[in-house]
Amino acid sequence: xxxxxxxxxxxxxxxxxxxxxxxxxxxxxxxxxxxxxxxxxxxxxxxxxxxxxxxxxxxxxxxxxxxxxxxxxxxxxxxxxxxxxxxxxxxxxxxxxxxxxxxxxxxxxxxxxxx
Numbered sequence: 001x002x003x004x005x006x007x008x009x010x011x012x013x014x015x016x017x018x019x020x021x022x023x024x025x026x027x028x029x030x031x032x033x034x035x036x037x038x039x040x041x042x043x044x045x046x047x048x049x050x051x052x053x054x055x056x057x058x059x060x061x062x063x064x065x066x067x068x069x070x071x072x073x074x075x076x077x078x079x080x081x082x083x084x085x086x087x088x089x090x091x092x093x094x095x096x097x098x099x100x101x102x103x104x105x106x107x108x109x110x111x112x113x114x115x
Contacts, residue, residue, distance in 0.1 A: 002067045004103045007031070009080065009089040010059035013046050022059055023085050030079045031064065034072035042110040047074045053087045065107035 010045045011023050028038060044061035053059070073091060094103040 002035075002037070002069060004067055004094040005036070005073070006063060006065050006092040006094070006098050006103065006106070007076070007089065008061065008063045010032055010049070010053075010061055010084050010087050012054075013056060013058040015021055015053075015061055015085060017058070019085070023083075024062055027062075027080075027083075027086075028064065030076055031066055031068070031072075034068065034075045035077070036066040036068035038064055038066045040107040040110040040114070042113065056087060059087055063110065064102060065110060 009027065011020055024043070028041070031038060042063040042065075044063065046058050046060050049057055049072065051060050070093075077089075077091065080086055094100050
């Protein structure tokens with residue numbers, strides 16, 4: 001039974017535009033390789049961090065809404081942890097009907113923004 005997830009990650013702001021795009025593509029591929037189906041993404045760009053992380057004051061924010069198996073999350077997370085360009089990440093699982101409705105609304109909004 002596939003679950004609804006949101007992952008947000010922050011990349012180092014020192015990457016070039018090409019490196020940032022390559023990192024995002026790599027991470028999307030890791031999600032898909034581990035059974036995730038990406039429904040929508042929100043490319044939030046470079047923003048000020050709430051607090052300094054690894055001497056960085058800014059970071060490149062990216063959000064992906066996807067469906068996947070809980071077993072795949074561990075492997076995606078392992079890949080996140082070994083990626084030195086990734087300075088922070090989070091996974092959120094949406095389970096109740098109310099949470100899934102909120103996930104669907106956010107994914108729809110992200111998809112509209114991307115087009």
